[in-house]
Amino acid sequence: MKRWVDGRILPITVVVLAIVLIWYVFTVLLNTPWQQSVYGREGAVDVPFTQFLSDVFSQQRPVLPAPHQVAAEFYTSVFNAPAHTPRSLIFHAWITLSATGLGFVFGTLLGIGLAVLIVHNRAIDKSLMPWVIASQTIPILAIAPMVVVVLASVRLTGLIPKALISTYLSFFPVVVGMVKGFRSPEAIHLDLMRTYNASPAQVFWKLRWPAALPFLFASMKVGVAASLVGAIVGELPTGAAGGLGSRLLAGSYYGQTTQIWAALLMAAALSAALIFAISALEKLTERAMGARA
Amino acid sequence: MTTHASVVEASGLGLTFETADGPVHALSDVNLTIGKGEFVSFIGPSGCGKTTFLRVIADLERPTAGTITVNGAAPGQARKDRAYGYVFQAPALYPWRTIERNVALPLEIMGHSRAEQQKRIARTLDMVNLSGFEKKYPWQLSGGMQQRASIARALAFDADLLLMDEPFGALDEIVRDHLNEQLLDLWAKTEKTICFVTHSIPEAVYLSTKIVVMSPRPGRVTDMIESTLPRERPLDIRETPQFLEIAARVREGLKAGHSYADQ
Structure with missing residues (x-):
């Protein structure tokens, strides 16, 4: 019991319960008008409150599905549907995850590369940084269909266009974080390198890179979440090729709100899992670099 | 003290930083020779240029006037030859x-x-x-x-030359005494030339064969004292009249170069 109170489990449980409770309240509020119009057409009067609640919570196309409806849909589409068919959420999640992963790796490498150039060259710093920032002011929803269409015209479809949209979103936090990271060594640490007459490569690998690693992990956590958003947005214009994005789109076409919420839940779970994985990698790296336990 | 070939030779050395508030004369007309195997302390209040001078020897700053040689060549060459080890104020x-x-x-x-x-x-x-x-x-x-x-x-x-910029400045007195003793021991063993920047009069007198007293605005040398203490120095040498006499002269030098009235 003491561990429950001291640890993170209790606060998280309380918050989750509160959210679920509020969710139920809004489920009732938002679905009541439709339910009343149904009763009106049927001529039903004086429906008992328990009957009303059970009807409100089991609508086919609710404005807001109840948490247990979403949970049931999630469970069915994850565990009861064969994983290699479009009915399975695992199928869609994998498609999105592969684009996210590829785009994230591209984005991180691109971000580190640009940061190295920016830190080592004043001209590049002055000329490139404004473009890097400007790139993020363009709404991704505007540029994503262009990327997909343009690449499709050169017969690049499927994974690559989506990964590039992910890259576009995820390189930015890495550039910004790593520029700061590469510049984080104190003057005294740089002076020390100068007294050894160290080469720029030695200064980079023995000082700037290790000093920047904490910044890299922080940037990667932001970047991986952006990557996932990019992959999902990239799936919206590609039609029904699969992926959480196309699942969301299909859900909204056919008014399958429960399906949309289940897909959103999966997206949130993926993003949490990715960030957790990066945190684990961060912990391992910190330990290898002698951080305080 | 026996001085052999000179390790550092500065003449008419000056360094002016251009800042937004106008030029700052960190060093002005410094003439100094440091012989091989010497232990030279630089002492003076903040802003007297003692650290700057050390950084000029190390080629971490460029002088704007005069000349300086390290091991007979430009400081940049000495740095490329890895001719010195530098100990900073912080570890x-x-x-x-x-x-x-x-x-x-x-x-x-x-x-x-x-x-x-x-x-x-x-x-x-x-x-x-x-x-x-x-x-x-x-x-x-x-x-x-x-x-x-x-x-x-x-x-x-x-490296034969050790440049130390207030290495013990942040430590308490007991630890500092102990490290001073160890440093003298090390100096005796390794026969290095040591340039040592400090705020502390007893530390400067205890350690040095030569004490360079500096004063600020502009940073300049006001006195240069050749120590008469023997090379072998137990800690209690600091209670001897000879020690106190040198310390008094350093204190005089600091006072003379620094008018407290304008503070």
């Missing part, structure tokens, strides 16, 4: 490296073999009494031990 250990990897840093950069690195790490850590702490990270050591590790790092590549 400046890399926190992601263990003590032995920190000491190995200059050796890695200078391309020593693994075996050679191990040998030198063991030797220099022994010199500063840090054997047994090889695998510790800097944060696991006290401030005094960290500074000793940074001295070991400066000694590891066998």
